[in-house]
Amino acid sequence: MKTLLINGSPRENGNTFYMLNVLREKLESSGVEVEIYQLGGKTVKGCAACLMCAKNTDKRCIIKADPVNDIIEKILESDSVVIGSPTYFGNVTTEVKALIDRVGLVGMVNNGIFKRKIGAAVVAVRRAGSVEAFHAINNLFHLNQMIIPGSGYWTVGYGLKPGEVAEDAEAMKTLSNLAENMLWLMEKLKKS
Numbered sequence: 001m002k003t004l005l006i007n008g009s010p011r012e013n014g015n016t017f018y019m020l021n022v023l024r025e026k027l028e029s030s031g032v033e034v035e036i037y038q039l040g041g042k043t044v045k046g047c048a049a050c051l052m053c054a055k056n057t058d059k060r061c062i063i064k065a066d067p068v069n070d071i072i073e074k075i076l077e078s079d080s081v082v083i084g085s086p087t088y089f090g091n092v093t094t095e096v097k098a099l100i101d102r103v104g105l106v107g108m109v110n111n112g113i114f115k116r117k118i119g120a121a122v123v124a125v126r127r128a129g130s131v132e133a134f135h136a137i138n139n140l141f142h143l144n145q146m147i148i149p150g151s152g153y154w155t156v157g158y159g160l161k162p163g164e165v166a167e168d169a170e171a172m173k174t175l176s177n178l179a180e181n182m183l184w185l186m187e188k189l190k191k192s
């Protein structure tokens, strides 16, 4: 079983990374192959609305000069994907939003290539706006008919400076629930 964790923060070792790393440790200890992909800080163009993906239906975006097609490939090879983002002005980072729009559209116009894969969102926040970011990420999964496991609460973690989220005990518990439910679901889906 494979899981792709995408860090949408430009802070490579910040709170989003910390939360993803908690998931990584829990999933790896149960035998899941995990990759953390560093997206934040890379140049990712927004959707050009050219609809060439719908015309070509080759599971690719026509924009080739950035990592989106590599990420599509990685999602296709994975059983589950978690997108992590810090909260920026009540939403996801620019890189994550560009990824949502382009991966989302390629998925939808290619006959549901991500259908029934597992998708989850993880959000770091200082104080407010995390639920909006959480929903923005989940829109990608919903619209692509993916399965979103619950975790007992929104998987958001509080902290400003890198690593502060470690002190958010409730976030750690929620991440633990998420890992457990992802594992359960991946096992079930593998058998189906």
Ligand SMILES: Cc1cc2nc3c(=O)[nH]c(=O)nc-3n(C[C@H](O)[C@H](O)[C@H](O)COP(=O)(O)O)c2cc1C
Binding pocket: 009, 010, 011, 013, 014, 015, 016, 017, 085, 086, 087, 088, 089, 090, 091, 124, 125, 126, 127, 128, 129, 158, 159, 160, 161, 162, 163
């Ligand atoms: C440009 C920018 C915008 C931010 N906007 C918000 C915000 O709307 N609400 C909030 O609570 N924190 C906001 N923050 C704080 C970050 O969400 C917070 O520090 C988070 O833990 C950063 O995660 P990271 O360490 O993974 O980068 C913002 C930070 C930056 C740099």
